[in-house]
Amino acid sequence: MDTNLKxxxxxxxxxxxxxxxxxxxxxxMPVQYDGILKEYDYARQGAAIFDICHMGEFLVTGDAVxxxxxxxxxxxxxxxxxxxxxxxxxxxxxxxxxxxxxxxRKAQQEWFxxxxxxxxxxxxxxxxxxxxxxxxxKDLSSQTGKIDIQGPxxxxxxxxxVPGIEKLEFYSFGMFRFLEEEVLISRTGYTGELGYEIxxxxxxxxxxxxxxxxxxxxxxxxxxxxxxxRLEVGYSLYGHELNxxxxxxxxxxxxxxxxxxxxxxxxxxxxxxxxxIKEKVVGFTALDRRSPRAExxxxxxxxxxxxxxxxxxxxxxxxxxxxxxxxxxxxxxxGQTIFFGDEKSKNPAIVSSRIxxxxxxxxx
Amino acid sequence: MEIIExxxxxxxxxxxxxxxxxxxxxITDYAQSSLGDITFVELPTVDTEVEQxxxxxxxxxxxAASDIFSPLGGRxxxxxxxxxxxxxxxxxxxxxxxxxxxxxxxxxxxxxxLMNAEEYQSFLEAEKEE
Numbered sequence: 001m002d003t004n005l006k007x008x009x010x011x012x013x014x015x016x017x018x019x020x021x022x023x024x025x026x027x028x029m030p031v032q033y034d035g036i037l038k039e040y041d042y043a044r045q046g047a048a049i050f051d052i053c054h055m056g057e058f059l060v061t062g063d064a065v066x067x068x069x070x071x072x073x074x075x076x077x078x079x080x081x082x083x084x085x086x087x088x089x090x091x092x093x094x095x096x097x098x099x100x101x102x103x104x105r106k107a108q109q110e111w112f113x114x115x116x117x118x119x120x121x122x123x124x125x126x127x128x129x130x131x132x133x134x135x136x137x138k139d140l141s142s143q144t145g146k147i148d149i150q151g152p153x154x155x156x157x158x159x160x161x162v163p164g165i166e167k168l169e170f171y172s173f174g175m176f177r178f179l180e181e182e183v184l185i186s187r188t189g190y191t192g193e194l195g196y197e198i199x200x201x202x203x204x205x206x207x208x209x210x211x212x213x214x215x216x217x218x219x220x221x222x223x224x225x226x227x228x229x230r231l232e233v234g235y236s237l238y239g240h241e242l243n244x245x246x247x248x249x250x251x252x253x254x255x256x257x258x259x260x261x262x263x264x265x266x267x268x269x270x271x272x273x274x275x276x277i278k279e280k281v282v283g284f285t286a287l288d289r290r291s292p293r294a295e296x297x298x299x300x301x302x303x304x305x306x307x308x309x310x311x312x313x314x315x316x317x318x319x320x321x322x323x324x325x326x327x328x329x330x331x332x333x334x335g336q337t338i339f340f341g342d343e344k345s346k347n348p349a350i351v352s353s354r355i356x357x358x359x360x361x362x363x364x
Numbered sequence: 365m366e367i368i369e370x371x372x373x374x375x376x377x378x379x380x381x382x383x384x385x386x387x388x389x390x391i392t393d394y395a396q397s398s399l400g401d402i403t404f405v406e407l408p409t410v411d412t413e414v415e416q417x418x419x420x421x422x423x424x425x426x427x428a429a430s431d432i433f434s435p436l437g438g439r440x441x442x443x444x445x446x447x448x449x450x451x452x453x454x455x456x457x458x459x460x461x462x463x464x465x466x467x468x469x470x471x472x473x474x475x476x477x478l479m480n481a482e483e484y485q486s487f488l489e490a491e492k493e494e
Contacts, residue, residue, distance in 0.1 A: 032400060036400055036401050036427070037452075224400070290406070290424065313426060313427075314403035314426050
């Protein structure tokens with residue numbers, strides 16, 4: 001048992017629910033409760049809650065451009081209406097992805113930023129180094145709890161506890177009273193379903209967890225189900241499809257990069273646009289239930305090594321294996337047959353859209 | 365964890381049940397519980413030979429793939445094709461309907477290399493304490 005693992009404020013509830021705990025990004029997190037497939041169904045058909053307290057949250061105060069924030073992220077932020085959020089990346093000078101993140105505009109000059117758990121400290125140092133003297137920066141991670149509720153029933157469940165949330169549109173947010181606290185609730189998620197992410201005081205997170213579970217339609221779901229849900233809709237996972245050695249062009253996140261403004265890493269991306277990329281992320285679907293696994297190799301039909309699997313799983317929706325991986329450009333046309341595995345065992349798959357599951361309630 | 369009295373067990377959590385004509389092989393309740401939802405089983409080929417403790421099959425759960433080792437050496441005479449369409453049978457019925465293969469054992473002395481139910485129970489308890 002790794003005693004250095006950090007615990008979320010909901011840790012004791014996970015133990016009471018007999019969750020299987022695993023290390024994730026330096027945290028002791030629940031990977032499953034009732035079983036990954038059951039929890040997957042809760043999110044696709046009902047309402048599932050996830051303990052996401054491990055993720056990092058920053059608050060930047062200042063003008064979008066003068067604060068230096070605009071220069072730190074790839075997405076356009078100056079035109080964001082207050083109460084909306086936008087997904088993008090933070091790059092190093094070489095265009096490598098230091099993190100993917102969501103920027104929330106809380107007020108004209110107030111920005112809430114959500115980053116990955118394992119990268120929180122690195123990101124905070126990068127923000128502090130590159131924000132201007134006109135910006136105020138606070139790392140709120142240790143005082144901010146986060147619970148996601150996801151699934152087609154999530155709106156019906158949540159609006160009974162938090163009147164008004166039903167008006168939230170996709171990728172917007174608001175401040176609401178919930179359990180006597182002021183909480184930020186956004187209509188965002190990582191599952192491809194209708195859903196909300198709730199940011200509350202760290203010390204009260206377990207109370208919110210218990211309050212949500214009082215509704216019998218709500219079930220807890222772990223990181224195992226979360227990974228299957230996100231992979232079925234082709235969302236990237238930091239450390240897998242995204243890392244500091246890969247640019248958004250290679251990780252197929254170009255649409256989250258705004259080339260009309262300046263940002264750290266832009267010159268490297270422009271050079272790469274001219275010189276061309278050597279590899280890119282594609283989705284692929286196995287022919288049967290056998291599933292690709294991260295770090296397996298990818299081969300062409302003539303047996304050449306053409307890439308590597310970054311994420312792989314069984315897809316309950318397709319009842320087939322699905323995966324994402326980097327392949328050399330020149331391969332990876334949709335419909336093309338490729339193989340995953342190793343030199344001894346190569347399993348066929350068809351290159352496909354990375355959105356494997358399209359029937360989600362996301363825009364319901 | 366359920367353990368069947370008259371079965372024999374390996375340290376890798378496979379079981380074998382001696383029947384009249386052959387030995388039925390599968391994975392234990394503990395193994396299926398550790399793996400979680402099983403989504404794919406690669407069955408061995410009928411009429412091939414397998415050595416004791418050599419790779420017999422592989423099972424995949426949502427999260428990972430694991431090799432299954434044969435508790436006995438011998439010739440594979442039957443495999444459970446119900447697992448092709450319903451691999452979750454192993455989760456629901458690890459000791460009966462979720463069997464993997466039937467083997468005609470080459471040497472019954474190899475049973476001496478396995479644990480009986482009582483020994484396997486102690487083995488599980490020792491593993492849990494680690």
